[in-house]
Amino acid sequence: AQSVTQPDIHITVSEGASLELRCNYSYGATPYLFWYVQSPGQGLQLLLKYFSGDTLVQGIKGFEAEFKRSQSSFNLRKPSVHWSDAAEYFCAVVLNQAGTALIFGKGTTLSVSS
């Protein structure tokens, strides 16, 4: 079955430290890949997306993600975390074909310690 896995439910990082959030997908073909961020009680904000081409994509707020086809992964990274990055992060995928919808992982909650 098609699925998106975020192995880490909760991560705590010190302010200024680097961050990596993991995402793996299980699909027959390479889907479009997204990372979203959500603050409590709010909607979703798109951080970045990958469709094709360069496997390292840059997003907003200093985030980047790397697509690795061999590992079916799309991990999100940030070199230096700020306290305002504390939020919930969702990886999502969609196949490039009609009749499909965006499917989400269960999310990773990021806490930032001072």
Next chain:
Amino acid sequence: DGGITQSPKYLFRKEGQNVTLSCEQNLNHDAMYWYRQDPGQGLRLIYYSQIVNDFQKGDIAEGYSVSREKKESFPLTVTSAQKNPTAFYLCASSIYTGGYGYTFGSGTRLTVV
């Protein structure tokens, strides 16, 4: 500015009552979606619609119904058959299904009292 409007932001329902959540978009998008969010569960797809007068069930459609009479509107009804309706509901739209460029609303928090 174009976007998606969900209303109300907070909604309270008595057990056994149906309730309808509104979702309106002015982006001229053909596709619209409803997701349910519960803590630790991520966002799960309830229903989606590719075009007017057409919609498909998602992973958790039981206890929900939708309509798509206008391109701009995709209301979700939470029926009394939904045994655990308390959740955060997000509406989204995209130019077409299977593509990219999703826009999300700000959500409706439904609480059963």
